[in-house]
Amino acid sequence: MSLDDRKLEVLRAIVEDYVATQEPVGSKALVERHQLGVSPATVRNDMAVLEEEGYIRQPHTSAGRVPTDLGYRLFVDRLSRVKPLSPAERRAIERFLAGAVDLDDVVHRTVRLLAQLTRHVAVVQYPSLSRSAVRHLELVPISTTRLLLVMITDTGRVEQRLVELPAPVGPDDVTELRRRCNEKLAGQKLADTPPLVQGLVDETAPERRTTVACLATVLLETLVERGEERVALAGTANLARASVLDFQGTLRPVLEALEEEVILLKLIGEVEPSTTRVRIGDENKIDNLRSTSVVSTGYGPGATIVGGLGVLGPTRMDYPGTIATVRAVARYMGDLLAQN
Template sequence: MASTEERRFAVLRAIVADYVSNQEPVASKAIVERHNLGVSSATVRNDMASLEEDGYIAQPHTSAGRIPTDKGYRLFVDRLSDVKPLSAAERRAIASFLDGAIDLDDVLRRSVRMLAQLTRQVAVIQYPTLTHSLVRHIELVQLTPARLMLVLITDNGRVDQRMIELGDVITDDAVARLRTMLNSTLVDHRVTDAAAKVSELLEEAPAELRDVMTRVSTVLIETLVEHPEERLVLGGTANLTRNAADFPGSLRQVLEALEEQVVVLKLFAAAGSPGTVTVRIGEENEAEEMRSTSVVSIGYGAHQTLLGGMGVVGPTRMDYPGTIAAVRAVANYVGDILAGR
C-alpha cells in the first residue's frame, strides 16, 4: 500500500482510538498532539478530508471533529494485524473463575459473567448443540408410583430433564429394567442417531413393559430434538444502558431483540470452527434492530468439534482489539473445560 494510504490509515486508527476512549468527535489538532504521526496539522486535515470523502469518517455536526463510520470501523478491524493478548493476570482470573464451576450450567453462567466484565458489553453464549454430542447416561427416577423423571446426560455435560406421566403404577424392578434397556441401546451413540434407535427399544421391550416404554420413548425423542429457543445465556445487559448515547433512538429495540433471543441465535447460527472470530459492524447485521450494534462472535468447542457460539453485543464504538482478545480467551477456556468433562 502506498505511503499516503498508510498515513491516512494511521489517521483513521488514531480517530478510532480517541473516539472509542473519549466518545467525543476527534479534531486534527488532537490527533497531532496525542499521536506521534510525524506530520503537520495541515496534512492531517487533508487526510481527514480524504477519509471523509471515502466514507470512513463523518462529521456529526458543524464545527465538530470527526467520528468513525461503520465503513471506517470495518477497515480498522480488517487491518488488525495483531490483537494484544490478555495479561497474565487476566488469564489467571478467567481460569480461576471458570475452574470453580460445578456443572455445565455453572460453566456457561460464569463464562457470560466473566466476558461481560472483561468487555463491559452484553455477553452471550449458546448451550452446546446436541448435533455432535454423545449420550453418556440416561437416568429414570421414580417420583411417584405413576410418574417418572427422565434425565439425559451428554458427554459435554449437558443435562436435560423431563417428566413422564405413566397413567398407571410401575414397580421399582420395572424402572430398573427400563433404565438398563435405555442405556444399553443408546449410550455412546450420537444424540442425532439415538433418536432413530429409540424404535428398537419399542420392538425389543417385553409385552408387560411395552405401554410404559412407548410413553418413555415419546418423551425421550422430544428430549433428543434441538430446542434453539432454550439454548442461550445472556449477561451484562445493563452495560448497554450505561452507554445509551451510543444508541440514539434505538436502545429500546436493541434490548427487546436481546430479550427475545431469536435475533441473537441467528447471529451465532453460522459459527465456524472453534477459534474463528467474526465481527459484524452496524449495517452488516441483517436484523434491523441490531444495526446500531457490533457483534463479536466465536465458535467454541472441544477437540476441533464445534459445540456452540459465544460473543458480545455492544455499540459500534467498541474496543475491538480488547473485545476480540477477551472473546477468544474465554472461548478457549470453555472449550478446554468441556473437553475435560
C-alpha cells in the same frame, strides 16, 4: 511509507482516539498524539480523502471527525492487532470459571465475566441439544407404574421426563431397561437417535413391547423434540456508559431487541469453529441493532462447537481488546466442558 499506508495509519489513529475519548478527532490532536511524521496540513488532506471515501465523517461543524461503520470495518479487517490478554487477566478468567459447580453455574459465571471484562452486554448460549450426544440415561422408579427418565448429555445438559407405564414393572425389569437404553444410545448424537430408539422397541419381546413403546415415546420427546434453546444475558446496564449519540439518539430499540431470545440466538448462534465474527452497524440484519456492533464466537470441548457466546455494544468499541476477551473466555469455557 506509501500514501495508502499513511492514510491507513491516519484512520487507525482516528479510530483509536475516538474509542478512547468519545470526542471527534481533529488533525492537530492526531499530530500531537501519534508519531505520523507529517504536518497537520498533510493529515488534513488525508482526512479529506478518507471522508470522501466514506471511512470517516464530520458529525457536526467542529473540525473533528469520527469513524463510520465502513471505517471500523477496515480497521477490524486490516488495521487492528488483537491485544493479547495479560497473565493476570488469564488467571482471573481461569479462577472465576474454575469455581463453577454445574452447567448452569458455568453459563452464568461466563456471561457475568464477559460483561465485566468488556463492559458491554454479554450473551451466552447454553450448549445446544442438537449438537450434543447422550452421555448416560438413568431410569428411577417412582412407583411400579411410573419412572423418572433422566438424560445427561456430554455437554452437561440434564433433561428429566416422567414415564407413565401401562402395567407394573419390577426393579429387575427397570435395571434391564436401563442397561439396554445405555447400550443402544450412550455416546450417540441426539440427532442420530430416532432409529436406535425404534430398534429398542423392535428388539423387545412381544409381552414387554407396550412398556418399552411407552418409554420410547418419552425418550424421543427428550432426545429429539428439543425444548427452546436457551441463552443467558448480562451487562445491559453497560449500555448506559455509552453516549446516546452512539445509539443514534435512543437506546430503546436496542433494549427491545435484547428482550427477544430469538434475536439473541441469531446474534451469537451459527458461528464456525475457531472463527470470531464481528458485525458492525448496518451489517447487523436486525433493524433495531444497526447502531451496535456484535463480536461472537463458538465454544465447545475440543474442535466441537456446542454453542455461541459474544458481546454487543456501540460501534465505538475497543475491537482488539473485545475480540481477545471473547476468544479467551470461549476457549476456557470449552476446556471446562471437556473436563466434565
